[in-house]
Amino acid sequence: xxxxxxxxxxxxxxxxxxxxxxxxxxxxxxxxxxxxxxxxxxxxxxxxxxxxxxxxxxxxxxxxxxxxxxxxxxxxxxxxxxxxxxxxxxxxxxxxxxxxxxxxxxxxxxxxxxxxxxxxxxxxxxxxxxxxxxxxxxxxxxxxxxxxxxxxxxxxxxxxxxxxxxxxxxxxxxxxxxxxxxxxxxxxxxxxxxxxxxxxxxxxx
Numbered sequence: 001x002x003x004x005x006x007x008x009x010x011x012x013x014x015x016x017x018x019x020x021x022x023x024x025x026x027x028x029x030x031x032x033x034x035x036x037x038x039x040x041x042x043x044x045x046x047x048x049x050x051x052x053x054x055x056x057x058x059x060x061x062x063x064x065x066x067x068x069x070x071x072x073x074x075x076x077x078x079x080x081x082x083x084x085x086x087x088x089x090x091x092x093x094x095x096x097x098x099x100x101x102x103x104x105x106x107x108x109x110x111x112x113x114x115x116x117x118x119x120x121x122x123x124x125x126x127x128x129x130x131x132x133x134x135x136x137x138x139x140x141x142x143x144x145x146x147x148x149x150x151x152x153x154x155x156x157x158x159x160x161x162x163x164x165x166x167x168x169x170x171x172x173x174x175x176x177x178x179x180x181x182x183x184x185x186x187x188x189x190x191x192x193x194x195x196x197x198x199x200x201x202x203x204x205x
Contacts, residue, residue: 019041020041026045067089069091071133072094078135094119136149149179
């Protein structure tokens with residue numbers, strides 16, 4: 001026990017959560033549309049829409065077309081919003097957590113939305129993305145976070161953009177610096193409730 005919280009190896013970024021799935025409904029609104037998605041224990045922010053995700057969906061520029069990626073999709077709030085706002089887009093949702101993927105697929109189906117839900121290794125190698133959206137898992141540690149971004153950001157199509165939201169107190173500014181140091185152009189487009197919204201693109205000569 002640590003601070004009266006039981007610490008286990010089972011996290012929202014576990015591939016196969018061992019905790020029983022206790023289901024609930026998360027309700028929120030984006031761009032004038034209401035959502036009621038099923039979430040469950042063992043998945044990130046199962047009790048409410050994560051404040052960082054809410055800031056990202058409110059402050060970033062929602063797309064209208066393209067091939068879009070929700071990286072670390074959880075139960076699918078970002079993927080569902082992208083698919084609803086851009087019905088002609090091809091939307092991928094990726095998560096290491098099998099329970100999260102199942103929930104995302106079920107939530108998209110319930111809303112009659114086309115979302116391609118995959119484990120990371122299941123995404124075809126030749127797919128590139130017009131936009132990548134992510135509230136990345138800062139609690140997984142810097143090494144894993146950097147490895148995830150190093151893997152997926154290069155899959156941006158020419159002229160593509162990644163929208164990331166990071167808690168300022170959990171390394172938002174240091175991640176900004178790390179991205180710039182690794183050759184990306186980064187603009188902080190919004191800051192709200194302690195979260196930074198970062199717009200990431202390739203540097204142009």
